[in-house]
Amino acid sequence: MPTTLTPVLSAHWDEPRAWSLTAYERHGGYRGLRRALTMEPAQVVQAVKDSGLRGRGGAGFPTGMKWGFLPPPDGGPRYLVVNADESEPGTCKDIPTMLASPQHLIEGVAITSYAIGCAHAFIYVRGEVLHVLRRLQKAVEEAYAAGYLGQDVLGSGYSLDVTVHAGAGAYICGEETALLDSLEGLRGQPRLKPPFPAVAGLYARPTVVNNVESVASVPGILRGGAEWFTGMGTERSAGHGLFSLSGHVTRPGQYEAPLGITLRELLDMAGGVREGHELKFWTPGGSSTPIFTAEHLDVPLDYESVGKAGSMLGTRALQIFDETVSVVRAVTRWTEFYKHESCGKCTPCREGTYWLVQVLQRFERGQGTEADIELLLDLCDNILGRSFCALGDGATSCITSAVQYFRDEFEAGTHTPADVLFPPERSARFAYTPRARTAQLAGVH
Template sequence: MTTESPEKLLSPVLSAFWDDPRSWTLETYRRHDGYQGLRKALAMDPDDVIAYVKDAGLRGRGGAGFPTGMKWQFIPQGDDKPHYLVVNADESEPGTCKDIPLLFANPHSLIEGMIIACHAIRSNHAFIYLRGEVVPVLRRLHEAVREAYAAGYLGKDALGPGKDLEITVHAGAGAYICGEETALLDSLEGRRGQPRLRPPFPAVAGLYACPTVVNNVESIASVPALMNKGKDWFRSMGSEKSPGFTLYSLSGHVARPGQYEAPLGITLRQLLEMSGGMRPGHRLKFWTPGGSSTPLLTDEHLDVPLDYEGVGAAGSMLGTKALQCFDETTCVVRAVTRWTEFYAHESCGKCTPCREGTYWLVQLMRDIEAGKGRMSDIDKIDDIADNINGKSFCALGDGAASPIFSSLKYFRDEYEQHITGRGCPFDPARSTVWADSGDGTDNAHPEVKA
């Protein structure tokens, strides 16, 4: 552990001036080196930009951590087809809340990154697919795009003589499945948002059957600082295989929830020190490293490095860095039931394992939570989750199975308590887990009737 103050571990780049008055304007962005990275990128050959981002080690910040430069490199060149860049701003993973604040406070970082990416992949049209419910962000994005057009960063000759660039902001209708890149492309084309069969992959046949790069908001917004300050500066942060800075979204039963921008590899223990720890009088019980679709971890994982390799070695995924922290008052069965209900509701229904599996998981989880389950139901939900995991059309099924597997691994006894105690031990008003005298009175809480 470092002897420095916890705040010294932070590395504000994307969030450096979120607290400035009118941080979202072009004027403020320019005062903080805005569009300097673009100037350097446009002076380079497109292939050199791709190689530079690849050498810097920037990995996708949307979940899987795939190398950004490598994804750009997959776009075929000389194919005489339009190339498209699509930014996935359909942030809807439970617990995830980094891209929307970023777009609200600093939209020009995304626009500059998009222009650099379009130069690199030789694209003349880019799209931002935004969750339609966040109307204030939609308005700020429209205004930022208007400012970029007025300043000449977009529009005619934006990428050089004869190289125009257009950006379209599209408001999605609101569906979790549209966060999956191929379902997003279908939705953007005006069809029902459902995952596509792959191959072909978007890099070959994406939007309008043309080569397409789909990147997360934070991935693209990180590019301008990388280009401006250099790949060595970028690699000076984080770990060897997971370099750079990122936004950690700390939420739940913590004293000071919020966005903490730090190098990859910081630990939850260090982040909790900065945020004042868990709420007074309580301790950490379990947490998610990357939203509800990543296997949950416990207090024994407080010192796991929060990078792709460290979290993977601990049996989970870094995902979106949505650190949801729950204290000892939280019922694991109840939390997993709510997540499972979410996945069942958001399943597009295209494939049988996810459509049927999530439905039956909800039925069994509700019974267990209410104390109506049987011991055999515990193995049954494990079996159903196994029949979904890796067998569904897209990763939604895997996300639904993750909380089931991990909660059974660490808290199987809690599931058993719900069954043997005929209710939730964390809610005395609904539970008969306390000593029962046989007369319908709870001995530990005489005022509570069984």
């Protein structure tokens, strides 16, 4: 039997004006904050620890434990920074959350800030998504007007200001320390760690950096309790999460389900791979995670199981590719993205991604050699674990796994171009002729 979906963040996305404060309050919004304000901050931190909530931004580090790393108060400020710079290829969970239900995030910001003793929180939004930025700014205004933010929140004596900041559109600013530099007005580049942000983060003060979905999940924990949250998911990967299905799937979209669900179950709910085709490969956590194949359909999508199978759960961006797709071409496009987005601070990433693209393009043109396959793997080995941040590591993951599972396609790239082996028009999910476009708009496939 397929695992039942667990809509929490996405429960009311389809309602009229779901993004409004009125709609959010109608479904119990801000009850979590009211409860938190009756507790000691340390009790709120412990409740999140007890829930087993792990960071939803990719690494999966326990959220409550991260809050607990802050040093004891010293009379100076401390900050919460929400990483809303979602830009991983294939990832599309935080932006829909902020667009459809921004108050989930704002309530989570208020609870988190109270728990860690923060009086000024920042939400760093990707600059290109102007519509989301405006939606979030309006939601913050509504929260201020209702007394959920500002001076003396709900008469508790606790005060909190929230600033929504638009980033400049650099993928590297998704890395937490590069984000902090950008927020300070500097060029977005990763910092050397230690010190970690918990000790010296924004403006050299103790700082918690959390992902949008992580913070937005906190109100539900305060409303329903830790046991409610641990009742979903697995023992070590508790709770619900948004799984983003895209690509060659009949009904792409957001599927909020317990961690531990399998791709087979999700595909059943999504109508399967597009009609007349079969699954070839997929990403469990976005393009920076090692790819999986059809043999991994039944791997539970939790941190431990995916890791044991040789990949990472990451952002749960499930990109689905059928047999019409060239693995070489897909991996080349991803690597071109990483080359473009490398900040250039460290040599392994700056130079390594450049040369990875050169070699991959030779395979795509059908001009590669057998030696180039080993050169690819050698380049990846010299980047992995040697770059300043995880961008370099992520850039190698799809390549090494692609060679592992589809070495024959790289060998074919020594004599035949990828667009001959896999004509691009066959991979298009939908043919956009005028007649076909009319049929699509009418719901006919």
